[in-house]
Amino acid sequence: MTVLAVAEHRRGELRDVSYELVAAGRDLATATGGDLHVAVVSGPVSEYAEKLNRDGVDAVHTVDHGEGFNHDVSVQAVEQLVDAVDPAVLLVPHTVNGLDYAPAVANRLDRPLVTDAVDLAYDDELTVTRELYGSKVETTVDVHAERGAVTVRPAEWPTAEGTGDATIEPFDATIDESQVRSTVTGFQEVGDGDVDITEADVLVSVGRGIEEEENLDLIRDLADALDATLSASRPVIDNGWLPKDRQVGQSGKVVTPDVYIAIGISGAVQHVAGMKGTDTIVAINNDPNAPIFDIADYGIVDDLFDVVPALTEEFKG
Amino acid sequence: MKILVTVKEVTAVDDEFEIDGLTIDDRYVTADLNEWDEYALEEAVQLSEANDDAEVVTVTIGPSDTAETIRQALAKGADRAVRIWDDALAEVGLLDPATKATLLAAVAREEDPDLVLTGVQSADDSFGATGVALADKLGMEWAAVVNALDLDTDDGTAHVHRELEGGVEELTDVELPAVLTVQTGINDPRYASLRGIRQAQSKELAAKSLDDLGLDVAAIESPLEQTSLYEPETESETTVYEGSAEETAGELATVLREVDQ
Ligand SMILES: Cc1cc2nc3c(=O)[nH]c(=O)nc-3n(C[C@H](O)[C@H](O)[C@H](O)COP(=O)(O)OP(=O)(O)OC[C@H]3O[C@@H](n4cnc5c(N)ncnc54)[C@H](O)[C@@H]3O)c2cc1C
Ligand SMILES: Nc1ncnc2c1ncn2[C@@H]1O[C@H](COP(=O)(O)O)[C@@H](O)[C@H]1O
Numbered sequence: 181m182t183v184l185a186v187a188e189h190r191r192g193e194l195r196d197v198s199y200e201l202v203a204a205g206r207d208l209a210t211a212t213g214g215d216l217h218v219a220v221v222s223g224p225v226s227e228y229a230e231k232l233n234r235d236g237v238d239a240v241h242t243v244d245h246g247e248g249f250n251h252d253v254s255v256q257a258v259e260q261l262v263d264a265v266d267p268a269v270l271l272v273p274h275t276v277n278g279l280d281y282a283p284a285v286a287n288r289l290d291r292p293l294v295t296d297a298v299d300l301a302y303d304d305e306l307t308v309t310r311e312l313y314g315s316k317v318e319t320t321v322d323v324h325a326e327r328g329a330v331t332v333r334p335a336e337w338p339t340a341e342g343t344g345d346a347t348i349e350p351f352d353a354t355i356d357e358s359q360v361r362s363t364v365t366g367f368q369e370v371g372d373g374d375v376d377i378t379e380a381d382v383l384v385s386v387g388r389g390i391e392e393e394e395n396l397d398l399i400r401d402l403a404d405a406l407d408a409t410l411s412a413s414r415p416v417i418d419n420g421w422l423p424k425d426r427q428v429g430q431s432g433k434v435v436t437p438d439v440y441i442a443i444g445i446s447g448a449v450q451h452v453a454g455m456k457g458t459d460t461i462v463a464i465n466n467d468p469n470a471p472i473f474d475i476a477d478y479g480i481v482d483d484l485f486d487v488v489p490a491l492t493e494e495f496k497g
Numbered sequence: 498m499k500i501l502v503t504v505k506e507v508t509a510v511d512d513e514f515e516i517d518g519l520t521i522d523d524r525y526v527t528a529d530l531n532e533w534d535e536y537a538l539e540e541a542v543q544l545s546e547a548n549d550d551a552e553v554v555t556v557t558i559g560p561s562d563t564a565e566t567i568r569q570a571l572a573k574g575a576d577r578a579v580r581i582w583d584d585a586l587a588e589v590g591l592l593d594p595a596t597k598a599t600l601l602a603a604v605a606r607e608e609d610p611d612l613v614l615t616g617v618q619s620a621d622d623s624f625g626a627t628g629v630a631l632a633d634k635l636g637m638e639w640a641a642v643v644n645a646l647d648l649d650t651d652d653g654t655a656h657v658h659r660e661l662e663g664g665v666e667e668l669t670d671v672e673l674p675a676v677l678t679v680q681t682g683i684n685d686p687r688y689a690s691l692r693g694i695r696q697a698q699s700k701e702l703a704a705k706s707l708d709d710l711g712l713d714v715a716a717i718e719s720p721l722e723q724t725s726l727y728e729p730e731t732e733s734e735t736t737v738y739e740g741s742a743e744e745t746a747g748e749l750a751t752v753l754r755e756v757d758q
Binding site (some may be wrong): 190215251252274275276277279280281282284286293294295296307311315319320322323324331361362363364366367368371382393406413414418419420424425428430431432434439460462466467474475476477479482484486493495496 | 507509511512516519521522524571572589591593594595598616617618621622623624625626627628629630632633634638640641642651658659660661662664665666667668669670671672678682685719720721722723724725726727728729730732733734735736737738740741743745746747749750753756
């Protein structure tokens with residue numbers, strides 16, 4: 181069975197998830213005695229192709245068109261590549277850009293699409309494991325079709341290493357410019373404020389469980405008592421209760437303090453992406469099934485409104 | 498101008514729950530309007546407030562008991578609503594993005610909107626794919642994960658920011674009509690006013706079957722089958738403290754003092 185994995189790059193660099201896709205694709209291809217093909221569309225593709233030629237890759241297809249990611253170009257190029265390579269499984273990263281073209285590619289190719297895979301298995305047909313209800317429950321989805329497409333969750337597979345002996349094959353995709361109806365005009369960094377949460381040794385991080393802006397003082401008091409820095413999960417930032425540069429997670433900052441204390445944070449994958457490298461993770465949450473407990477070293481299953489003041493008291497004066 | 502907003506009723510599971518076959522027992526779930534769709538709706542309502550003739554129509558795939566959630570959207574400023582359901586849909590185990598996009602596209606073709614707003618993802622299924630699939634079915638342009646929108650109707654362009662990973666935003670111009678998948682934080686969703694809630698009761702909420710949409714059951718057949726549902730095994734070795742808040746806080750404090758050494 182042939183697998184085709186599409187690499188991702190941004191502003192001149194391949195993203196790690198590309199190598200994770202190689203690993204995921206290689207597992208699948210090996211299990212079925214098939215080939216692993218990798219594709220890269222736009223940018224300095226020859227340079228990318230060399231880097232993508234990791235252990236187990238049989239071919240790298242390059243589409244030299246444009247400098248950076250454009251979904252209209254990716255959709256057309258990947259559709260044509262899939263027609264040419266005819267892989268049983270197409271793998272695309274479950275990233276913001278992956279989600280910006282994979283559903284359209286699947287639609288054009290009339291392939292079933294399963295998104296956000298955390299595990300893949302092949303036994304006569306493809307079975308995809310994914311999570312539901314903010315990671316509280318897992319489910320398996322069987323793809324009753326000869327050909328399918330999957331978006332793969334970042335950081336679930338290791339990055340493929342080593343050097344392979346892939347052939348590098350420029351692919352002459354025909355891009356209909358009249359169908360390129362969106363233009364990337366630039367990039368913008370989220371501004372930094374006075375505090376850099378990535379520098380903190382101890383982060384006290386607050387989530388939606390805090391309920392009201394007024395209640396943030398409880399968390400501030402704890403942070404002060406611990407001489408720690410205050411950070412937050414997305415809903416607290418979305419509500420405007422703390423500035424954007426305090427957000428931990430996929431679209432915020434990646435932090436690795438010595439201690440991370442998650443208070444009223446469920447542990448959604450996009451949050452965990454920003455803090456799972458922390459040495460000591462502490463979670464305070466009244467839901468014993470909250471996924472944050474899967475990665476916490478220490479936990480208290482209780483109401484934060486009782487625990488936090490008691491904890492602050494311990495460290496006061 | 499007409500703006501179509503897709504709104505989904507999502508379910509959240511309680512702290513303690515039981516799995517019954519391929520579903521979670523009804524007793525352990527709470528229904529609500531999808532968080533991402535709240536932001537999409539607010540964006541549409543704000544656009545309609547800024548443009549005199551704009552109409553905001555919501556569309557939902559869901560059984561009749563989702564009407565209450567749809568009324569929430571009407572109370573927050575949508576002008577009318579369409580609800581798609583059919584007995585045949587009740588038989589479908591896994592309503593995947595492609596199938597949902599087929600159904601939503603049928604309504605979109607009838608409504609012929611200038612702009613379609615969806616959420617980035619549904620909080621329960623988290624496919625994150627329905628909006629872009631819908632765009633492609635409609636032959637519309639699109640942008641995924643939009644956290645800022647500036648609509649230039651004279652120019653026929655939506656200037657958007659797409660929120661990428663790691664605090665970087667991509668600035669993109671998208672040709673209209675388009676489907677945009679809206680990210681949380683793009684605006685500040687309003688609460689429904691009492692007046693809004695009253696008015697919502699008399700707003701149109703049209704129900705459409707497959708037949709009404711000119712679709713047959715073949716349109717909702719999917720090769721995807723959900724085969725299991727279970728609580729993930731945790732390999733975690735979390736030390737969980739038990740007792741009163743004072744006791745647990747005391748034990749945690751001891752550990753924190755040690756780590757801090
Ligand atoms: C493209 C994309 C990017 C994203 N990027 C990010 C990101 O960078 N960072 C981020 O954080 N999220 C991000 N998210 C959002 C993410 O999916 C979650 O929605 C979010 O992390 C949830 O935040 P939360 O844990 O605070 O809230 P919830 O998931 O609502 O959890 C609240 C928790 O508080 C607990 N709780 C409630 N009351 C109490 C109490 N009294 N005492 C104790 N515990 C209590 C509950 O049990 C629950 O576990 C992103 C999503 C998408 C789609
Ligand atoms: N059943 C539904 N009814 C209406 N809109 C939906 C439905 N399912 C998904 N959507 C829309 O598509 C978005 C993405 O959903 P999903 O692809 O399921 O994660 C949601 O935020 C909704 O706006």
